[in-house]
Amino acid sequence: MKLQDSVIAVTGAGQGLGRAMAEYLAARGARLALIDLVPEKLETAAIACREAGGDSRIxxxxxxxEDEVDATFAAIARDFxxxxxxxxxxxxxxxxxxIKTKDGEITQRMELAQWQAVIDVNLTGVFLCGRAAASQMIALGNGGVIINIASISRAGNMGQSNYSAAKAGVSALVPVWAKELARYGIRCMxxxxxxxxxxxxxxxxxxALxxxxxxxxxxxMGQPEEIAQTAAFIFENEYLSGRMIEVDGGLRL
Structure with missing residues (x-):
């Protein structure tokens, strides 16, 4: 897939890795649909993308x-x-x-709200956005690419039961979607x-650092641009599908 003039949606685009990836792709001529919860951060990211050379909307x-996700991706397809x-x-x-203990007594447990909040955004959110994006790609008949951002914590990280479980789930969706959606010209990485x-x-x-x-x-530590470079590589290489790429400096050798 050529990045020039391609329409790419990025969730969590208002800051961090999301914004870095959006700016990197914009500099290569992509047209960005920036998705986030905070309007002010989205506005700043959109300006940065335009300055980098790519069209962008927030x-x-x-x-x-579910209702917001479906409406958002329908709007993206309509607008672009x-x-x-x-x-x-x-x-x-x-x-x-x-579980946290002191002197043999349980003092704290991970709350259900802690678990559910992370699962809702990090796993269910990926499911909803992936489904909505695939639906629009199929309806438009232009195929496409879905990239799920996981983490090396998908292998399990102390203090992150919720995050590790969500990222393991996000990783598991990659080969499933790659197999299911290939018939529509959609790759997933x-x-x-x-x-x-x-x-x-x-x-x-x-x-700590x-x-x-x-x-x-x-x-x-890795640089945000190095994750953005990986995303661009995935978009451009038409034979990549169904795999995870770990960008971790050899941490999980």
Whole structure:
């Protein structure tokens, strides 16, 4: 798929990896449909995409709401007249241990609300957006590419029962959708980033960052642009489908 003039939707596009991927694709001539919950951040991202050289429009949407997702993707297809790709990137964190104890007594458990919030956005949101995007691609008859953003936490990470389960689910959807949607000319791939230098990571304590970086074989965190490069590679390589690409500096060798 050529990026020039392709219509690509990005969820969680207002900041972090979502915005980085959107700007990178815009610089290569893609037309971006930016999806997020915060209008102000979307506006800033849209300006950055236009300055990078790509057309962009914003869509305020809660990816965990079926009605909002379906309406948003219908609007994208109507506004642009096409939908060639989607990056399912939106996600949240609600970290916590399953059980926490002190002196042999249980002091805290992961709350159902912590679990459900992450599953709703990080897994159900991917399902809803993937389904809506595929529906529009099929209706438009132009095929397309679905990219699910997972995480190396999909293999299990302490303190992240909810996040790890959601990202494992997101990864499992990749081969399923690749097999089901190939007949419509739709490919599906996934990216599992390791520790990436986003604003959220940069706000961590220096000692925590140092410890985290020391465990990476390449001895540095990844850059958002390196995830964006991977997404662009997936879009452009027509024989990639049904696989996860881990971009983690060798952390999970």
């Amino acid at each position: 869509y305020v949407c809660n990816v965990a709401r 007249g096409a939908l060639n790709g989607v990056i399912n990137n939106a996600g949240i964190l609600r970290d916590g241990l399953l 996934g990216i599992a980033p390791g520790f990436i230098e986003t604003d959220m990571v940069a706000s961590m304590k220096p000692e 140092e410890k985290m970086t020391a465990g990476i074989p390449l001895k540095r």
